[in-house]
Amino acid sequence: MTDIVLKDIDGVLAERIKRVAEKRGWTVPKTLLHLLEQGLYAYEDGGALSFDASEEDALKAAISAMEQVEDDEGYALIGRVGREGGDP
Template sequence: MIDIVLRDADPVLVDRIKRVAEARGWSLPMAMQYLLEQGLHVYEGDGSVRLDLSEADVLQAAIAALEQVPSDPGYAAIGRVTPAARD
C-alpha cells in the first residue's frame, strides 16, 4: 500500500477530514483512503450518490412517513399534484 501524505494542505480541509474520521470511528489513513475512493467514483462514474443499506432504509421510512401526512390546505399540500378532472 502507498502512504498518503498531504503537503501544504488547507487547515480547513485537514479539519474536515479529521471530523469525518472521528465521526465514523476511522483512523486518518483509513479516512483518507475511503474519501479518495469515493471522490474517484464521483469523477469516474455517473456522479450519482449511492446510499448504504441502513441509509436507504432510513430514507425509505422517512418517505413513507411523509406519504401518511393527512391532506390539509397547508403544509401537507406542498409538492402534491391535484389529479386532473376527467371528462
C-alpha cells in the first residue's frame, strides 16, 4: 500500500484528523485512509447525501410528529420562520 503523506497541512485540519483518530481508536494513517475513502464516496455521488429506506421513513415520521405539536409560547415555535412584522 502507498503511504499517505500530507505536506504543509493546516494546523487546524491536522488537529481535526487527530481528534477523529483518538475518538475512533485508530492510528492517524488508518484515519486518513477512512476519511479519504468516505470523502471520495461523497464526491463520486455528486456530493449528495442520501438515506436508505428505513432512515428516510424514520425522518419522515419524526418530522410528521413535530408538525403535530400544538402552537404554544415556546416549543412549537422552534425552527419556524417568522411572519412579516417579526411575529412567528
